[in-house]
Amino acid sequence: MSEPTTPALELKGLSKAYGKFTALHAVDLTIRPGEIFALLGPNGAGKTTLIGSVCGLVKKSAGTMKVFGKDLDQDPTGPRYQVGLVPQEINFDPFFSVAESLRIQQGYYGQPRDDARIDEVLTALNLQAKKDSLTRALSGGMKRRLLIAKALVHKPKLVFLDEPTAGVDVELRRDLWTYVKKIASEGTTIVLTTHYLEEAEELADRVGIINEGRLLMTEDKAALLRRFGEKRLVVTFAEPQAAMPAAGTRFSASLSADGRTLTYVERDNCAPSGELLRSLYADGLPIAEVETRRSRLEDVLIEILRGRPSQAA
Numbered sequence: 001m002s003e004p005t006t007p008a009l010e011l012k013g014l015s016k017a018y019g020k021f022t023a024l025h026a027v028d029l030t031i032r033p034g035e036i037f038a039l040l041g042p043n044g045a046g047k048t049t050l051i052g053s054v055c056g057l058v059k060k061s062a063g064t065m066k067v068f069g070k071d072l073d074q075d076p077t078g079p080r081y082q083v084g085l086v087p088q089e090i091n092f093d094p095f096f097s098v099a100e101s102l103r104i105q106q107g108y109y110g111q112p113r114d115d116a117r118i119d120e121v122l123t124a125l126n127l128q129a130k131k132d133s134l135t136r137a138l139s140g141g142m143k144r145r146l147l148i149a150k151a152l153v154h155k156p157k158l159v160f161l162d163e164p165t166a167g168v169d170v171e172l173r174r175d176l177w178t179y180v181k182k183i184a185s186e187g188t189t190i191v192l193t194t195h196y197l198e199e200a201e202e203l204a205d206r207v208g209i210i211n212e213g214r215l216l217m218t219e220d221k222a223a224l225l226r227r228f229g230e231k232r233l234v235v236t237f238a239e240p241q242a243a244m245p246a247a248g249t250r251f252s253a254s255l256s257a258d259g260r261t262l263t264y265v266e267r268d269n270c271a272p273s274g275e276l277l278r279s280l281y282a283d284g285l286p287i288a289e290v291e292t293r294r295s296r297l298e299d300v301l302i303e304i305l306r307g308r309p310s311q312a313a
């Protein structure tokens, strides 16, 4: 049996009320060290409130929060030195240069000046050429790169990325994905919120779904896609079929009203769609086009938020 490891983050009954409005309802969440966890949910679900509570930007109403086993009520500052946050909003002093603002950040986290680390982060985020520019002279995308550099320069062990690639170009998205994977492989724990589900699909080991302040589920991404996902085979015939072909009946496929397309939904424990296709060819049906489509995280999330998963657990 493996040794129990101390979670990177442990939330128990975390609640937040803004006046009469409850933004977080007793959230329990454990993040394992070294994992990339994507917290997904619609606008206003409570993602930023959760992250803000851990980072000390939001005052929780109830519950406990532990970072690497240390209770933030008992020590609100020490454990937070191990945390980095990429906030949604750009928040730096426009009068410092890029390098200066990173040096200040190192000092703020009680670290000695480390120019090599600054260079490393700037290179990883493709910002090296702007090292001596004033931050106010950066473009929007470059500002976002700097925001990420600032969150990482003190080598945090737990990093929150709150919509890190909102409104940025494809190149930064790719750079960031590569860098996030690299630091995760070196042991950094990442909690990510994103509305780009492709981003969660690319990066996350595990996914949590939050809605209206309630954590609905947490699950390994691959298992979630297997459990709720489906594969769809759509066959278009060159000539309309008057009735469902025999093979389609055997596989419980469906035929469109105009007889032109046959659709087969393949789920776990179903016969593979390749078998149906082979039967259709063997029966000499006039197949013009074949298309397959696998559920993406986006499809799964929509189903779960609608409260009617495409397949029961």
Ligand SMILES: Nc1ncnc2c1ncn2[C@@H]1O[C@H](COP(=O)(O)OP(=O)(O)OP(=O)(O)O)[C@@H](O)[C@H]1O
Pocket: 018, 021, 023, 041, 042, 043, 044, 045, 046, 047, 048, 049, 050
């Ligand atoms: N300072 C505040 N005062 C009152 N209500 C607030 C405050 N901050 C957040 N809220 C409310 O709390 C709820 C959760 O907001 P939060 O910013 O955590 O959502 P989110 O999941 O991060 O959304 P988004 O995806 O849009 O960033 C929202 O209904 C929001 O209006």
